[in-house]
Amino acid sequence: MDEAKKPIVIAIASISGGGKTTITKKLNERLPNSKALYFDEYDLEGPENVIGWLNRGNDYNEWNLSPFVKDLEKLLTEPFDYIVLDFPFSYRHADMHSFISFSVFIDTPLDIAFARRTIRDFQHSSTEEIMEAMKHYTSQGRRGYLEMLSTIKPSADFVVDGSQSAARIVSLILEQI
Template sequence: MKPVQIILIAGGSASGKTTVAKRIANVILKDKSVTYLSMDNYYKNFPEMTLQERKKMNFDHPNIMDIDLMVKQLVELKKRQAIEVPKYDFTTSLRMKETFRVEPADVIIIDGIFTLHIDKIRKFGDIKLFIKTPDDVRFIRRLTRDIEERGFTTDQVINQYLETVKPMHDFFVGPSIDFADVIIPYQEGNEVAIDLVATKVASWVD
């Protein structure tokens, strides 16, 4: 049985990580044995707190992630065992009651801001990518996303960005670029870099 290969995709908030991951998994390699997984599903759960208290939490610090669960499930995927992944609701900042099943595959693509910062996760990476996107582009994307999809106000997004997102990016996320095997300067339609990675991955599953 061939070993399971894991691709880790890191980068700042709203840098384009998920776009790149899903393009490789669902478009370029859609007929291959490839599964996509987001680190965003592994935020810790704090049901005892009020919504207002949860909204004030620092979601850009690695301590907010349930690393033990993620490591456990990555080990299971490496053993070609199916896993039940938590669903996280960003409008309530809580895990949902239901989970979703992820089947094992030859290649697992995982994106998240801390995939290269956290050593316990980074050691799973057979290819480690960092999506490098200008700060102003990332902020505009985050502003739009958090208002339209996550129920934040403009002031909440701006305050969160200045108080936690940018400082945590500068301290934890940005420096993790040093662990990357490949750095992708993200821009709309950067097909060359994505295709190069996809070609390498395709060689694993042919």
């Protein structure tokens, strides 16, 4: 590969349930000569207590992204035109910032994201487990969602309305690229 021509690295960020994985997959399908990495496929070390992490000032560098970074570095040596990252932290993690060429934040309304997350994560759960998850969200978890809206969203190069269809979101991203 020509050293002067590096792949364009596109980070897709959003709150949990915001559509990162879906949009990453569909964007990867539409972009020529591309590869995708998915954050949730890695067992990454991060803060054990997210609320404590928020109270300490939400330093994204507390997450050890070494396996994710290593795989990205390997992909950057291959002849891809694009690398699409399902990566919730956008530019906010020091180990990833310099690799990202373009960051997208999918701005999905909290109710839609929470409904998607509940459907995705609790489809085989009991009513009690679902109720407990809802109680946790309303008492503490929502803070994590709001934190991303105040730190990740403003750092993105492009913000897209996450209540639109996946096809529309991908089309809007492609127009920006």
